[in-house]
Amino acid sequence: xxxxxxxxxxxxxxxxxxxxxxxxxxxxxxxxxxxxxxxxxxxxxxxxxxxxxxxxxxxxxxxxxxxxxxxxxxxxxxxxxxxxxxxxxxxxxxxxxxxxxxxxxxxxxxxxxxxxxxxxxxxxxxxxxxxxxxxxxxxxxxxxxxxxxxxxxxxxxxxxxxxxxxxxxxxxxxxxxxxxxxxxxxxxxxxxxxxxxxxxxxxxxxxxxxxxxxxxxxxxxxxxxxxxxxxxxxxxxxxxxxxxxxxxxxxxxxxxxxxxxxxxxxxxxxxxxxxxxxxxxxxxxxxxxxxxxxxxxxxxxxxxxxxxxxxxxxxxxxxxxxxxxxxxxxxxxxxxxxxxxxxxxxxxxxxxxxxxxxxxxxxxxxxxxxxxxxxxxxxxxxxxxxxxxxxxxxxxxxxxxxxxxxxxxxxxxxxxxxxxxxxxxxxxxxxxxxxxxxxxxxxxxxxx
Amino acid sequence: xxxxxxxxxxxxxxxxxxxxxxxxxxxxxxxxxxxxxxxxxxxxxxxxxxxxxxxxxxxxxxxxxxxxxxxxxxxxxxxxxxxxxxxxxxxxxxxxxxxxxxxxxxxxxxxxxxxxxxxxxxxxxxxxxxxxxxxxxxxxxxxxxxxxxxxxxxxxxxxxxxxxxxxxxxxxxxxxxxxxxxxxxxxxxxxxxxxxxxxxxxxxxxxxxxxxxxxxxxxxxxxxxxxxxxxxxxxxxxxxxxxxxxxxxxxxxxxxxxxxxxxxxxxxxxxxxxxxxxxxxxxxxxxxxxxxxxxxxxxxxxxxxxxxxxxxxxxxxxxxxxxxxxxxxxxxxxxxxxxxxxxxxxxxxxxxxxxxxxxxxxxxxxxxxxxxxxxxxxxxxxxxxxxxxxxxxxxxxxxxxxxxxxxxxxxxxxxxxxxxxxxxxxxxxxxxxxxx
Numbered sequence: 001x002x003x004x005x006x007x008x009x010x011x012x013x014x015x016x017x018x019x020x021x022x023x024x025x026x027x028x029x030x031x032x033x034x035x036x037x038x039x040x041x042x043x044x045x046x047x048x049x050x051x052x053x054x055x056x057x058x059x060x061x062x063x064x065x066x067x068x069x070x071x072x073x074x075x076x077x078x079x080x081x082x083x084x085x086x087x088x089x090x091x092x093x094x095x096x097x098x099x100x101x102x103x104x105x106x107x108x109x110x111x112x113x114x115x116x117x118x119x120x121x122x123x124x125x126x127x128x129x130x131x132x133x134x135x136x137x138x139x140x141x142x143x144x145x146x147x148x149x150x151x152x153x154x155x156x157x158x159x160x161x162x163x164x165x166x167x168x169x170x171x172x173x174x175x176x177x178x179x180x181x182x183x184x185x186x187x188x189x190x191x192x193x194x195x196x197x198x199x200x201x202x203x204x205x206x207x208x209x210x211x212x213x214x215x216x217x218x219x220x221x222x223x224x225x226x227x228x229x230x231x232x233x234x235x236x237x238x239x240x241x242x243x244x245x246x247x248x249x250x251x252x253x254x255x256x257x258x259x260x261x262x263x264x265x266x267x268x269x270x271x272x273x274x275x276x277x278x279x280x281x282x283x284x285x286x287x288x289x290x291x292x293x294x295x296x297x298x299x300x301x302x303x304x305x306x307x308x309x310x311x312x313x314x315x316x317x318x319x320x321x322x323x324x325x326x327x328x329x330x331x332x333x334x335x336x337x338x339x340x341x342x343x344x345x346x347x348x349x350x351x352x353x354x355x356x357x358x359x360x361x362x363x364x365x366x367x368x369x370x371x372x373x374x375x376x377x378x379x380x381x382x383x384x385x386x387x388x389x390x391x392x393x394x395x396x397x398x399x400x401x402x403x404x405x406x407x408x409x410x411x412x413x414x415x416x417x418x419x420x421x422x423x424x425x426x427x428x429x430x431x432x433x434x435x436x437x438x439x440x441x442x443x444x445x446x447x448x
Numbered sequence: 449x450x451x452x453x454x455x456x457x458x459x460x461x462x463x464x465x466x467x468x469x470x471x472x473x474x475x476x477x478x479x480x481x482x483x484x485x486x487x488x489x490x491x492x493x494x495x496x497x498x499x500x501x502x503x504x505x506x507x508x509x510x511x512x513x514x515x516x517x518x519x520x521x522x523x524x525x526x527x528x529x530x531x532x533x534x535x536x537x538x539x540x541x542x543x544x545x546x547x548x549x550x551x552x553x554x555x556x557x558x559x560x561x562x563x564x565x566x567x568x569x570x571x572x573x574x575x576x577x578x579x580x581x582x583x584x585x586x587x588x589x590x591x592x593x594x595x596x597x598x599x600x601x602x603x604x605x606x607x608x609x610x611x612x613x614x615x616x617x618x619x620x621x622x623x624x625x626x627x628x629x630x631x632x633x634x635x636x637x638x639x640x641x642x643x644x645x646x647x648x649x650x651x652x653x654x655x656x657x658x659x660x661x662x663x664x665x666x667x668x669x670x671x672x673x674x675x676x677x678x679x680x681x682x683x684x685x686x687x688x689x690x691x692x693x694x695x696x697x698x699x700x701x702x703x704x705x706x707x708x709x710x711x712x713x714x715x716x717x718x719x720x721x722x723x724x725x726x727x728x729x730x731x732x733x734x735x736x737x738x739x740x741x742x743x744x745x746x747x748x749x750x751x752x753x754x755x756x757x758x759x760x761x762x763x764x765x766x767x768x769x770x771x772x773x774x775x776x777x778x779x780x781x782x783x784x785x786x787x788x789x790x791x792x793x794x795x796x797x798x799x800x801x802x803x804x805x806x807x808x809x810x811x812x813x814x815x816x817x818x819x820x821x822x823x824x825x826x827x828x829x830x831x832x833x834x835x836x837x838x839x840x841x842x843x844x845x846x847x848x849x850x851x852x853x854x855x856x857x858x859x860x861x862x863x864x865x866x867x868x869x870x871x872x873x874x875x876x877x878x879x880x881x882x883x884x
Contacts, residue, residue: 007655013609036606037665044662048808051867052801056793056836057829059822065856080455080536087465088472111882113852114845133855137848140823420478425497432473439536 003046006039014039022046066136072106075447079109081440086115089429092409093437096380098125100444107131117144120162127170156182161194168201176205180213192222199228206232211239218273226273234295235334244271245296252289255304261317262324264289286323293327298337308343325349333357352377359383372402380410381437387411391418394427404430413438453756458531460714460753460883461511463521467528474529477540483533484544488780490534491550492541494526504530505550507557509778510750514553522747587632591689592672594631598624598640599668602661610654618644635690639664663809683766684807693765699776702763706777707732708785709762711752712816712862712881713873718744727751728814728862728873729758729773730788735814736762736773754874754883757785768807771814787876788816790860793836800865815865820858821851830861830870841869846884853877 009019014035022042074082078101085094101108106129108116113134116126123146130147138147145159146166155167172179183198190198199217202210210232217229218241233241248269254261264285270276270292278287298308305311316324325344332340333353341358344351345365355362355377362378363386382390390407393399407419408430416438419431462468474494481501483492488508493501494517502517504526513527534541546554601624605613613620621644628637639660646657667688670677674685687693693702709731716725725748727738742748752758759781762773791799796815803810815838819830822837828847829837840847842863853859853875863872874883 003655003658007610007658010606010658010661011609011611011654013607013612015607016609034603036603039606040602040662040665043658044666044808047659047662048804052804054797056797057839059824059829059831059835059837062820062831062835063822063856083456084472087459087468089469090472110852110855110877111849114848133852136855137852140851141848417478420476423495423497428479429473431478432476435476435478436472 003043003050006043006046010039010043067132069107069132071131072104074101074106074109075104075443077443078106078440078447079112081436081443082109082112084436085440086112090433090436092405092433093440094119095122095125096437097440097444098122098129100441102128104444104448106447108134110134113137117141117147120146123147123166124169127166152178153182153185157186161197164194165197165201168198169204172201172204176202176207177209180210184213192220192225195220195222196224196228199225199232202232203235206235208236208238211236215240218271223275227275230271230273230295231334234297234331235336237297237335241295242297245292246300249292249296249300250303252292253300253304255314256317259315259317260304260311262289262293262320265292282323290323290327293324294330294334296331298328298331298335298340308340309346312343312347329354350374372400372406375403375406375410378410381412382410384412384414387415388418391415394419394422394424394430397424399424399427401426405433408433413441453531453535455532455535456883457753457756458528458535461523461531461750462528463523463747467521467525470525471528471532474525475532475536476529477533477537480530480533480540482547483530483541484546484550485534485538485541486543486546489546489550489554490530490541491546492530494529496526502526503549505553506531507554509780512557512750520745590631591633594628594633594636595668595671597627597631598636598664602665602668605661610657614648614653618647621647633689635688636664636667637690666808679766680768680770680806684768684809687765687767688809695774698763698765698774702765702773703770704761704763704776705732705734705736706761707759708781708783709736709752709758709760710785710787710881711754711756711758712788712814713864713883714751714754715864715871715873720744723748725751726864728864729762730816731785733789735771735788736764737771737814738774739772755881757783759783759785769803769810787860787879787881788862790816790818792834793817793819793830793832793838794834796838796865811866813865814862815870816860816862818858818860820856821847821854823851830872833858838865839869840872841866842871842884846872849884850875853882 005020006022009017019035019039019042024042024045028045082097084090085097102125108126108129108131110131110133113131116122117134117138119126126147134147135149138144139149146163152167152171156164159167168179168183171182180202183202187195202214214229214233217225218233220226220229230241233239234245236242248265252263252265254263265288267284267288270288274288274291278284282290301308301311305314328340329344329349329351331337332344333351336357338358341354342361345354345358345361348365350365352374355365355374356379359378360383362374363383366374366378367386367389378386381387387407390403390411394404394407404426411434413434416431416435419427419434422428422431459468459471462471479495480492481495485491490506490508492504494504495501496517502515504513504515504517506513506527511531513523515524515526517524517526519525530541621640625637625640625644628634628640643657643660643664646653646660650656667685671685671689674682677685709729711727712730713728714725716723718724721744723742723744725740727740729736729738729752738751740748740751758775758778760778761776763776764770765772765774796817800813803813817830817832817838819832819838821840822829822831828840828842828851830840831837850861850872854877857877860876861872862874863870872884874881876882
């Protein structure tokens with residue numbers, strides 16, 4: 001006799017239908033005469049008996065446990081800091097914390113895994129400190145697929161776009177040749193957008209071995225892919241493309257006393273990988289020149305001056321100054337040329353990519369007129385001197401909130417004491433953040 | 449010196465997430481001066497945005513707080529910040545003599561605590577007892593009258609049928625609940641109101657509603673005879689009606705158990721009217737539950753945080769299954785009490801059957817077991833070595849955190865077990881308890 005039959009009777013009501021008889025053990029027998037009373041009493045007994053007599057659920061099998069860790073665990077004190085970062089006001093310190101943990105060789109603590117795996121935008125940094133436990137957990141949840149370990153080739157072949165990009169980048173940092181071969185293996189089937197995105201991953205650990213593959217990409221159907229390949233080839237010293245560009249550029253360069261002259265090339269002097277249509281306002285030949293200068297090795301300019309700072313101080317004929325600055329900046333960024341980047345930044349040419357290549361010059365430039373928009377181009381932490389400069393800017397009555405926040409998140413923790421006595425809330429927040437970073441970094445330093 | 453607190457335990461005291469964040473900022477040593485500590489207390493001056501620094505004192509054993517800042521939150525961010533600072537760098541809060549402003553508050557607390565132990569004798573004991581007895585008798589009559597009405601109402605519900613009730617809607621349930629509130633039976637009123645919400649809710653609503661009505665009917669029949677019933681059941685019935693046992697009565701009559709109690713889990717629920725916190729303790733081979741209520745804008749009284757050990761005497765409220773308790777007395781002892789002994793799933797089901805036999809109305813049980821989290825589609829279960837399982841009823845974040853902690857291996861888990869499933873509150877993969 002089940003509660004179900006009684007429930008049916010209760011739904012209809014005992015006024016119309018008598019409730020079914022329920023057989024109960026003698027000790028529980030009732031003398032209730034009224035049908036509604038009988039029903040309620042029987043229902044109470046069956047409900048409690050049912051719940052008390054409920055048998056446990058069963059599972060078919062226990063899961064496979066996560067593999068043991070091969071790397072040391074996160075030190076407990078550092079794990080506390082991570083909790084303060086994830087749950088408290090110090091989220092900005094997370095990328096720095098992850099880097100510092102990576103240097104100790106340890107892995108992230110299990111209790112933070114869910115919150116960290118949800119932060120896919122930090123995938124490259126998380127990859128270096130991901131535990132076996134984390135990969136095991138990620139493999140069971142689709143939204144964390146990017147973090148699941150496994151054979152890179154298989155994941156690259158079958159995964160979604162995000163996962164493929166992550167796998168390629170991770171592999172490239174570890175084994176550049178294997179990454180290139182993996183990319184080549186699916187090249188034919190990938191669409192143009194994917195080809196362009198994935199090709200950009202070869203910028204990491206770029207080298208002469210990449211040249212043959214990149215040369216084939218110069219003839220790709222997609223314009224974006226061709227341009228991307230050319231940019232990469234121009235950054236490989238001694239590549240065939242960069243030699244060709246040097247040959248084309250050389251004859252165009254001249255000097256007239258202290259003035260630098262650059263002739264425009266012929267309209268057909270370009271190569272197939274170049275874009276034909278110039279940006280608006282620029283003539284066709286000027287555009288060809290820009291592309292040649294951007295792709296030619298900066299060493300070509302040494303015939304004029306060995307020191308780029310000297311070269312840049314020359315007068316430039318025919319109003320070519322802007323065009324050349326722009327092309328030189330492109331070349332310096334691609335070739336990661338510190339002295340050219342420094343020279344350009346010192347002349348006030350403020351470009352994010354140049355700041356990343358020459359941070360010291362970037363700091364000098366930014367100190368002169370703190371454009372907070374470019375502050376995040378500087379690597380974290382800033383130099384001590386620059387941090388002090390920014391700290392000074394915050395001592396007035398109205399310290400700019402973005403500047404204060406940037407100092408708190410990216411400044412050199414060694415200056416933390418300098419902000420200690422601050423009264424303005426923006427600066428006090430920055431002081432707390434930078435003091436926290438100092439503590440968290442020293443804790444991780446101690447365990448190295 | 450009492451056992452040092454960890455940052456996690458300090459943060460558990462924060463009334464909300466924004467206080468926890470603010471506490472971190474206030475733990476920066478740069479804003480503090482005049483820091484000091486004694487065996488039982490911490491103090492310091494905190495530089496706020498005003499000219500005068502705030503005076504902050506913490507009385508550690510409970511803990512209790514006092515701060516001169518104007519914040520309405522309790523404990524305020526300065527008190528939390530001071531405790532956080534102390535938890536991470538005890539050396540920064542060196543031992544010393546309490547300054548005047550801190551000493552006067554601490555001494556005042558010590559005096560009041562002494563007074564509580566020796567309560568003042570009532571003016572006229574006979575008169576007071578007489579008045580109390582009259583009030584109780586009046587209330588008893590109101591309750592009996594309310595129950596008689598409820599009896600008729602339940603009979604009617606079943607005669608006319610649940611389908612009929614669904615058509616008529618919730619309103620009649622609300623009205624019956626209001627009459628029970630007038631009859632001074634708030635516990636019954638709550639049940640009737642909840643039954644109203646079950647009407648038409650989900651595919652199984654008729655069976656649920658019938659079970660609820662049947663158990664309520666059992667209460668209505670049993671209560672008038674409660675004097676004839678054994679002590680535990682009588683106390684249970686009174687508490688189901690909604691009679692509360694006063695603190696004095698409890699401390700005078702309740703079962704006292706002294707020992708070391710480990711806090712194994714804390715759950716907190718809040719709606720627009722009320723905040724309820726359940727603190728579960730394990731000690732002396734038994735469970736204890738500390739129940740605290742507050743209006744959302746008011747502070748909750750202090751209670752241990754998950755992982756902490758409380759040394760002292762608990763007074764248990766009389767019940768069929770004594771669980772709810774109050775802290776009668778705290779010792780200054782240090783040392784960690786052991787974690788609960790873990791059951792198998794089968795063992796837990798047996799315990800539940802026994803609990804239901806003693807108290808058919810019980811709806812929430814503490815459960816500690818060694819189990820592995822197993823995922824079944826969208827839902828999780830905890831399975832033991834015999835492959836038997838209890839369903840988990842919790843937000844997915846909690847289940848994922850538990851899965852990460854377990855790593856596919858068995859872990860100790862503590863949670864609240866209700867009809868819907870087990871809600872994990874903490875786990876211990878090694879000897880360290882992690883609150884979920």
